[in-house]
């Protein structure tokens with residue numbers, strides 16, 4: 001079987017880390033005899049918007065629908081296109097229209113990476129954030145009344161469905177059950193957000209009834225964020241709404257040294273649509289153009305893609321190569337090293353070649 | 356002038372830390388010749404709810420309106436009363452009906468407190484979170500459709516007014532301007548939350564136009580949370596919506612060692628209504644009853660109250676006493692010590708007595 005992969009670098013450092021993702025992907029494909037058909041795509045970028053006035057062509061969905069997966073860099077260049085325009089015109093559209101309702105984000109402290117938390121060792125930070133990825137707080141619903149006057153009032157609606165919540169909760173319970181500790185933390189804010197969050201807590205109870213082996217604790221997002229810093233060893237799987245998952249999956253990786261490591265998988269588990277794999281970091285305009293971005297999040301995302309496509313051993317080999325290079329170098333600046341994006345990517349690819 | 360203070364311990368460790376807050380308050384009052392009339396209040400607690408079916412008596416507002424300030428412990432006892440019932444029936448009512456629209460939360464790393472962030476020194480974490488406290492994401496507006504069926508859909512509304520946003524932004528700009536670094540970070544999430552947050556960014560620009568001396572950066576809440584861990588020295592004043600301020604003001608204190616230190620001031624700056632002073636930590640049912648809670652957040656909150664009532668020197672003396680005890684002990688368990696709540700409170704009060 002040939003896997004068809006759409007390759008979308010996007011903006012900023014997305015364009016710098018993608019070549020390294022592809023380098024390692026090709027090395028893994030060669031070693032494990034995986035056939036890939038890569039289709040580079042220049043749209044879903046602010047450059048394309050500048051040229052055409054839209055983030056993507058009208059037939060974007062038709063073009064991507066036949067792909068098995070999308071490998072994605074990062075979108076956003078606020079100097080020319082406001083973030084809500086660029087993101088709602090690309091990434092957030094993919095997540096929604098391809099029903100990638102699971103955003104799976106591993107958080108892991110690696111050997112060789114200086115930990116910003118005092119005295120933490122690899123093994124003490126090792127959990128998954130499972131983020132709802134298609135509804136919740138991210139909407140364009142609502143509006144502005146008395147616009148432009150002193151009396152201006154803004155309504156922003158969040159929307160949750162039982163369908164949408166139950167399926168992400170179920171996924172998280174399944175993942176927790178498959179792990180050794182079988183523990184699930186449910187992010188909530190039912191003491192303050194008075195309609196949706198008490199309801200969400202109820203859905204967690206209802207879905208959890210089928211998983212008696214899994215221990216559950218519900219934590220309000222404020223104290224949960226604090227505990228990511230104070231007691232990271234207490235987490236195994238964390239399930240959260242779209243917004244809370246967004247916050248936790250930047251905060252978690254920060255506690256492991258750099259968000260330059262964190263990958264993510266935007267999954268449509270039923271495979272009715274292509275799933276999308278991307279670094280958690282964004283386009284980082286502030287460091288773009290110097291070839292200093294850490295390529296690991298991109299490379300690890302490519303590994304998650306191979307895993308999802310059925311190539312577990314290729315995934316494992318890439319993660320092992322990442323682990324080795326994090327210990328032995330070369331390392332980019334965010335890891336305390338001086339290597340370029342390219343040098344770090346080459347080093348990881350080389351490890352894959354050498355069995 | 357006699358200051359009239361309503362004293363509401365509330366639930367859980369609120370009942371344990373309040374006596375220490377009062378002990379230190381009385382010591383400061385004596386030393387500085389401040390006249391206080393303290394009125395203890397047993398309602399606004401889950402015990403009261405258990406007995407009466409309501410969190411507060413019908414005339415709560417009339418009873419409190421004549422007070423100059425409210426000293427508050429913590430509310431919440433989820434084993435008997437759901438959090439959204441207890442909080443909306445007490446604390447959140449105070450904030451709204453007394454128009455305490457500023458929630459001011461200092462974050463500061465003290466000498467003598469082991470920092471969970473590797474290698475950080477006092478002085479490197481020292482900023483304020485200014486939180487909008489009366490609107491935004493905390494609402495009971497919205498509802499559930501197809502309730503109890505598979506097709507269930509939940510709408511949760513957030514509400515922002517120009518009036519409500521501009522006044523907290525203005526307060527934050529003023530605070531930033533009064534400080535040495537004159538830097539303001541505006542928390543946003545305009546790339547995902549598509550109606551309210553781009554609008555909020557615009558209000559920050561509009562209000563900020565009157566403060567050319569203040570440097571401003573807008574940060575999305577996900578990366579902002581990450582930077583509280585990775586680059587805390589980059590913050591001076593952070594202004595945020597109700598929910599984002601809630602998260603940041605637990606996360607920030609976590610990076611300074613323990614949320615047992617963090618105080619807060621719920622201010623009605625115009626003094627049309629009593630302001631409320633409370634620890635950031637909640638009622639902590641898991642540690643209640645053992646007299647091990649850290650009383651510093653409560654004591655520091657009492658100091659903020661004295662400052663707001665015009666007694667800056669009493670405030671400063673309490674903070675100095677806290678600083679000394681944090682360095683020399685005794686310390687509660689969350690600080691690595693073995694002292695009881697009472698012992699730590701007594702030690703701080705004793706420092707105040709000894710000039």
Ligand SMILES: CC(C)[C@H](C(=O)O)[C@@H](O)C(=O)O
Pocket residue numbers: 191192222442601635637
């Ligand atoms: C108890 C809860 C409703 C409250 C809040 O979210 O405002 C608390 O977390 C706080 O920060 O004061």
Ligand SMILES: CC(C)[C@H](C(=O)O)[C@@H](O)C(=O)O
Pocket residue numbers: 076087246280282546547577
């Ligand atoms: C760029 C932004 C819209 C996006 C999000 O908030 O989902 C990003 O932060 C992420 O986490 O993938």
